[in-house]
Amino acid sequence: MTMLRKLGAAAGAAALSAALAAPASAVDLQFFFPVAVGGKAAQTIEELTADYVAQNPGVNIEAVYAGSYQDTITKTLTAARGGEPPQLAVILSVDMFTLIEEDAIMPFDDLIETDEERAWLDAFYPAFMENSQTGGKTYGIPFQRSTPVLYWNKEAFAEAGLDPETPPATWEEMVEFGKTLTKRDGDGNVTQWGVRIPSSGFPYWLFQGLTTQNDVIIASGDGDETYFDDPRVVEALQYLVDLSTVHEVMQPGIIEWGATPKAFFEGQTAMMWTTTGNLTNVRNNAPFDFGVAMLPANKRRGAPTGGGNFFIFKDSTDEQKEASLDFIKWISAPAQAARWSIATGYVAPRPDAWETPEMKAYVADFPPALVARDQLEFAVAELSTYQNQRITTIFNDALEAAITGQKEPAEALAEAQAQADRILRAYR
Amino acid sequence: MPRRIEWVYGWLLLTPALFLLFAFTHVPAVKTVVDSFFSTARGARPSTFVGLDNYRLLMEDPVFWQVFSNNVWYALITIPVSIALAIVMALWVDGKLTGRGFVRMAYFAPTVLPLIAVANIWMFFYTPGFGLIDQIRSLFGGAQVNWLGDPDLVLGAVIVVAIWKEAGFFMIFYLAALQSIPPSLREAAAIEGASRWTFFRRVTFPLLMPTTLFVSINAVINSVRLVDHIFVMTEGGPDNHSSLLLFYIYETAFKFWDTAYAATLTVVVLAILSVLAIGQFYLVDKKVHYR
Secondary structure, three states, rough: OOHHHHHHHHHHOOOOOOHHHHHOOOEEEEEEEOOOOOHHHHHHHHHHHHHHHHOOEEEEEEEOOOOOHHHHHHHHHHHHHHHOOOOOEEEEEEHHHHHHOOEEOHOOOOOOHHHHHHHHOOOHHHHHHHHHHHOOOOOOOEEEEEEEEEEEEEEHHOOOOOOOOOOOHHHHHHHHHHHHEEEEEEOEEEHHHHHHHHOOOOOOHHHHHOOOOOOOOOEEEOOOEEOOOOOHHHHEEEEEEEHHHHHOOOOOOOOOOOOOHHHOOOOOOEEEEHHHHHHHHHHOOOOOEEEEOOEEEEOOOEEEEEEEEEEOOOOOOOHHHHHHHHHHHHHOOOOHHHHHHHHOOOOOHHHHHHHHHHHHHHHOOOOHHHHHHHHHHHEEEEOOOHHHHHHHHHHOOOHHHHHHHOHHHHHHHHHHHHHHHHHHHHHO | OHHHHHHHHHHHHHHHHHHHHHHHHHHHHHHHHHHHEEEEOOOOOOEEOOOOOOHHHHHHHHHHHHHHHHHHHHHHHHHHHHHHHHHHHHHHHHOOOHHHHHHHHHHHHHHHHHHHHHHHHHHHHHHOOOHHHHHHHHHHOOOOOOOOOOOOOOHHHHHHHHHHHHHHHHHHHHHHHHHHOOHHHHHHHHHHHHOHHHHHHHHHHHOHHHHHHHHHHHHHHHHHHHHHHHHHHHHOOOOOOOOOOHHHHHHHHHHOOOOHHHHHHHHHHHHHHHHHHHHHHHHHHHOOOOO
């Protein structure tokens, strides 16, 4: 009995001292992050987090690898609905409206106080901020962001009699070059296609490159209106369909994303459109000399942005929110942004990160890394609306129906617009 | 008094299993039915009672009907083909042949592999141009075929993967059943001068009926349950031509966050599966046993 009482007293004392020590000890943060590309992404995030914790003994960050982007938002929303959201997370920038509607996140404007902090919000490329702000408030901080670019096989260009240093600059040139590059064997079967624009899973992203080049925006900044049936969108879709059916420079049907770099390495296609996130992969695996260029222009140059932002969740203590903000400020600072960009191939989201010595050395060694940055000037927000995944699924289905010849582009897009209107009406 | 203690004792033994069954099967099932009569809560807007609205929406949802018909075709082809293949393979490896152990293992291997891994292997087979199938076809002058990118071919392509995965599993049950058939029957049939086909049709196949019932119920459940390869290979595309019911439920619940509509879809699938399972047990069970 006395033994038990002693133990109880000891436990009580320990609890008391822990409680007294609490204000001085750590703020605990939980941080969910996804990994969408291979390579060193997960390792680099964990290293950065550990470095921050080492420099800031008052904060303890548990970095949780949550799977793909889709897994991460699913886990985060499930946790938020259960009343225990993480304090911060990296989630697709286009899921901003979903997170707002779920009342899960808070604007950074409610946390920042000083002018210096306000200047921090303006330090990022405007193209990345388009997907991070709505209604005059900033909800996301750009982190693992990307944009699609054109890769071309210089050897195939030379073999076809084209200048290996000149990529197509316009839609017409892409068709023209494509025709020269498409090779057929004796039976008329294609052995090398001219160009490859992958369309499996989420065709809307690369298609947005075409719509932007055709000088049309497909969704409003408030996320409550889409313009899928605009004649210029129809024209862009017609161009994409014609690449396979009329010009015969691209493989018909839906083209797989995952197999695209491999098809490029195997010489199945002489040009491909894909994310800058593949840059390191192509650099390491292409058995030939390759080039990286901005996407070709039509009425203007253009490309969507993509990738993930930092979000801060509402349901936390004030200390946790402060600490989250401080961590995000630190990890998005030029030195860390440069380190992250070099390790992964993501585009460093602010101009001053490109001025750091490490970054300068990197681009001097590997100039193609600059193409994505330079294209940002022409880039627009990725399609993002309320009920984002449902709207993009409707749009994807319409694109797939047109690409596979089930429907005419105009018909498919008019139907998609009608369905999107039905869902978004509630938000206007 | 002892009776009563026995009764308490019995219930105590049942409690752990009952608790798990209720917590993870019955309560969620009932909750799903209840949820299907409410709207989805979204941030500021709480969930409200909407009666049969979700079911009306389902009747008018073209994607649901597309997915439903995909799943019917998927089941109508995978179930009989994988069962027939399983019987043929079991008869083959039950006989005396050299390397029998190796062939058995080869047939069973697809079952051991996780479906996600299988799907990735098949993705390579189906890749246009440099995939295995196209490489073989090109030897005979065949043109590239975009198996997973063509709405007319994609469902067939995922059905082939499902059959490849399932047939070996069913074979194991048939093999066990075949080995329990007494050899004296075959000897008797041989004395009577019955042909091998007659012996199979009149003796072996009827004796395999209980196994066939078990396997066919499993096959029906699997035709709704096995969707992992859809995630890897097509994500339901192009334009929902390879989407199956369970995949559509996942999309609705965890991509669109429309949990009420997902609950409605779940109720419909549960109802269909229950009717099929009850039908198989009560109607077929009477004719299954060889008398």
